[in-house]
Amino acid sequence: MTAPVAVTxxxxxxxxxxxxxxxxxxLRRADALGPEDAVFIGPLELWARAADLVxxxxxxxxxxxxxxxxxDAAGDYAHIPEIGAVATAVAxxxxxxxxxVCTGPIHKKSLLERGFxxxxxxxxxxxxxxxxxxxxxxxxxxxxxxxxxxxxxxxLRDVPETLTLRDIVWAGRxxxxxLVRGLGQSAPRVAVCGxxxxxxxxGALGDEEQTKVGPAVxxxxxxxxxxxxxxxxxxxxxxxxxxxxxxVIALYHDQGLIPVKTLDFGRxxxxxxxxxxxxxxxxxxxxxxxxxxxxADPKHMxxxxxxxxxxxxxxx
Amino acid sequence: MTAPVAVTxxxxxxxxxxxxxxxxxxLRRADALGPEDAVFIGPLELWARAADLVxxxxxxxxxxxxxxxxxDAAGDYAHIPEIGAVATAVAxxxxxxxxxVCTGPIHKKSLLERGFxxxxxxxxxxxxxxxxxxxxxxxxxxxxxxxxxxxxxxxLRDVPETLTLRDIVWAGRxxxxxLVRGLGQSAPRVAVCGxxxxxxxxGALGDEEQTKVGPAVxxxxxxxxxxxxxxxxxxxxxxxxxxxxxxVIALYHDQGLIPVKTLDFGRxxxxxxxxxxxxxxxxxxxxxxxxxxxxADPKHMxxxxxxxxxxxxxxx
Numbered sequence: 001m002t003a004p005v006a007v008t009x010x011x012x013x014x015x016x017x018x019x020x021x022x023x024x025x026x027l028r029r030a031d032a033l034g035p036e037d038a039v040f041i042g043p044l045e046l047w048a049r050a051a052d053l054v055x056x057x058x059x060x061x062x063x064x065x066x067x068x069x070x071x072d073a074a075g076d077y078a079h080i081p082e083i084g085a086v087a088t089a090v091a092x093x094x095x096x097x098x099x100x101v102c103t104g105p106i107h108k109k110s111l112l113e114r115g116f117x118x119x120x121x122x123x124x125x126x127x128x129x130x131x132x133x134x135x136x137x138x139x140x141x142x143x144x145x146x147x148x149x150x151x152x153x154x155x156l157r158d159v160p161e162t163l164t165l166r167d168i169v170w171a172g173r174x175x176x177x178x179l180v181r182g183l184g185q186s187a188p189r190v191a192v193c194g195x196x197x198x199x200x201x202x203g204a205l206g207d208e209e210q211t212k213v214g215p216a217v218x219x220x221x222x223x224x225x226x227x228x229x230x231x232x233x234x235x236x237x238x239x240x241x242x243x244x245x246x247x248v249i250a251l252y253h254d255q256g257l258i259p260v261k262t263l264d265f266g267r268x269x270x271x272x273x274x275x276x277x278x279x280x281x282x283x284x285x286x287x288x289x290x291x292x293x294x295x296a297d298p299k300h301m302x303x304x305x306x307x308x309x310x311x312x313x314x315x316x
Numbered sequence: 317m318t319a320p321v322a323v324t325x326x327x328x329x330x331x332x333x334x335x336x337x338x339x340x341x342x343l344r345r346a347d348a349l350g351p352e353d354a355v356f357i358g359p360l361e362l363w364a365r366a367a368d369l370v371x372x373x374x375x376x377x378x379x380x381x382x383x384x385x386x387x388d389a390a391g392d393y394a395h396i397p398e399i400g401a402v403a404t405a406v407a408x409x410x411x412x413x414x415x416x417v418c419t420g421p422i423h424k425k426s427l428l429e430r431g432f433x434x435x436x437x438x439x440x441x442x443x444x445x446x447x448x449x450x451x452x453x454x455x456x457x458x459x460x461x462x463x464x465x466x467x468x469x470x471x472l473r474d475v476p477e478t479l480t481l482r483d484i485v486w487a488g489r490x491x492x493x494x495l496v497r498g499l500g501q502s503a504p505r506v507a508v509c510g511x512x513x514x515x516x517x518x519g520a521l522g523d524e525e526q527t528k529v530g531p532a533v534x535x536x537x538x539x540x541x542x543x544x545x546x547x548x549x550x551x552x553x554x555x556x557x558x559x560x561x562x563x564v565i566a567l568y569h570d571q572g573l574i575p576v577k578t579l580d581f582g583r584x585x586x587x588x589x590x591x592x593x594x595x596x597x598x599x600x601x602x603x604x605x606x607x608x609x610x611x612a613d614p615k616h617m618x619x620x621x622x623x624x625x626x627x628x629x630x631x632x
Contacts, residue, residue, distance in 0.1 A: 155512050155522030160473035196471050197569035206471030234573035238581045253513035254571055257550035259578045265554045 002037070003099035004065075005308040006089035009042025010082055010104025014286025015296035017042065017050035020104055023301035025060055037309055039065040039098070041085040053294055080114050082106055086121065090128045093277040099312025100278035101125075102305050105286045119153065121281065122272055129275050134167075137174040137273040140256070140283075141183070142307050143264025145240055146247045147256045148175035148273065159252045160195060160208055168192060168216035169223075171249050174274035176225055179247060182271075182278060184315025188246035191236055192217050192229035195251050199232045213251070237263075266299045269307040278311035280304045318353070319415035320381075321624040322405035325358025326398055326420025330602025331612035333358060333366035336420055339617035341376055353625055355381040355414070357401040369610050396430050398422055402437065406444045409593040415628025416594035417441075418620050421602045435469065437597065438588055445591050450483075453490040453589040456572070456599075457499070458623050459580025461556055462563045463572045464491035464589065475568045476511060476524055484508060484532035485539075487565050490590035492541055495563060498587075498594060500631025504562035507552055508533050508545035511567050515548045529567070553579075582615045585623040594627035596620045 007024070010016025020040060027033040040047050047066040056064070069084025073091040077083040082104070092098040108120055118124040123133035138149045150167040151159055172190055179185040192213055193199075196206030203210060213230040220227035229236075233250070237259040240248050250256025260268050261283075272279040282300040290296055323340070326332025336356060343349040356363050363382040372380070385400025389407040393399040398420070408414040419437055427434075434440040439449035454465045466483040467475055488506055495501040508529055509515075512522030519526060529546040536543035545552075549566070553575040556564050566572025576584050577599075586597040598616040606612055 153513050153521055155476075155516070156472075157476035157512075157522060157524070160471075196473075197469050200471070205469055206473060208473070233570045234577045237574055237578045241578060254549045255574065258553055258571065258574050261550045262553045262557060262575045262579055 002313045005038045005100045005102050006098040007040050007102045008085040008089050008104050011107040011286040013288050015291045016104025017046050018053050019296050019298040019301040021050045022054040022298035023305050035063045041067045041088050043081045100308040102308040103281045107286045135274045137171045139175045139271045139273045140260045140268045143268035147260050148249050149256045150251045165212050165216045169219045172220045178273040182311045190227040190247045191245040192249045193233040193251050194230035199230045269304045280308040318629045321354045321416045321418050322414040323356050323418045324401040324405050324420055327423040327602040329604050331607045332420025333362050334369050335612050335614040335617040337366045338370045338614035339621050351379045357383045357404050359397045416624040418624040419597045423602045451590045453487045455491045455587045455589045456576045456584045458619055459584035463576050464565050465572045466567045481528050481532045485535045488536045494589040498627045506543040506563045507561040508565045509549040509567050510546035515546045585619045596624040
């Protein structure tokens, strides 16, 4: 039997709880999830309110498993319920009780004001797992493109200078490992983007392809990854969408996210690779402006929850 | 009566001539072009060879108008036939004989070796029209997205530093002018991309949104352009593809070209805005490796020629 997915509530003022229950309801009614495939972690009154808002049926209410955050798991941040939920979910994954974590969106600024120093979920998840932040890799899958990011939230000005061979190698290794062990793909064909227009045109439009990206591709190859490139990013993504490549490694945020969201909006799921647990996330923010009105679209959460269940079940 | 489109041959060792005649043949047979809507400029023996390669029908051979490059128009570059073709086409446009230019792909390195100092078509076209190179703006249209580039072939490392308010303002003005005067669109809704992840998150991930992009949007607004932004690029492009915006201004090559090619490959046409003539171009290179084998796909040239004819005819 597959361990359940732990779904966290996210920002209590945001859409996390309502899209979680709306998505679960949709998937249960379609029988795409079994009755014991998900547990919902967060303040119980939040889930009760969300269940009312999305008009959860009586049948599903009787199946719904909600758990309050465990103060011991959250330690210094036990006063922040959405962080307690994440810590509880991760502890349960590491103990084998849960098969994956699916996180609702959090509000970075509001967390900072309440004394939470991490820049979002990902570095905190790495910390909870005893890893350093850069070991967590952002991977998008579930749509037509599978894309991993070598860097995520750096100002564009800093990317050419601070991008390292290690960023690219680590993104490639972690993403390939997840695709193989998590999704049962065999020997993914990996293409790495160039940094500059036309991948630098042999140095005429920038040299990072020669100093960093090319050498990183070489390292990946020597580690047994079927890696190629660097290629001009603007023609690489359409080629990957046509099926020429299984995984694209993008070097910075917009390079990877623009094609993912343009082509796969709502279908693509944000997966954290490089961790000892499986974790998916919705690909939108807290949307506080429309929260608790019943107008939030649960399709991203449907995709994220489905992917989390798939990872929990394993490729067999 | 609409003046004909002047189609230039491009690199004689590349696919330009064959895709030009294949595209023309396809459009003539579909009656999407009239018999006098195009003239082909380049060495006559090149067009003869291309007509044989694409097996042009006898009917169409009798309609085909081919012109050798005019040595006077090309001046110092009269010894380079593909450049002579461009100069002849532009001179004819400026004189009102042609309604638009549609250019075949040229080979920059081979041109440089033959003493042609311009970095590609665009700066040469500006020079022929008496403008400075930065007045020519690269615009893509014809697919689901309409995108203009504020910078084109700069190494990514240089973009954050060298990007100016003027780059953005000029791209917006030239592109809007083309959409309105050339394609008959009224009051295009214009969205400008941010440079950094999440458009800088109010300065937390970079400040160019505040120092350059925001002020440029303000200038465009004061000039009567319905301009907005800067917006995070990864969610802006899907919104534009859904119809929320008529024109996106991208700040650097890959930011604009990735979504255009991912979504609109083969349909989108490279148009040069900001010139006193209409000019379209195929969106691929010379493809010397497959040239003169009859395997080149003319679909890009079909799109480019169709758009050139549309511009020549005007919005009426």
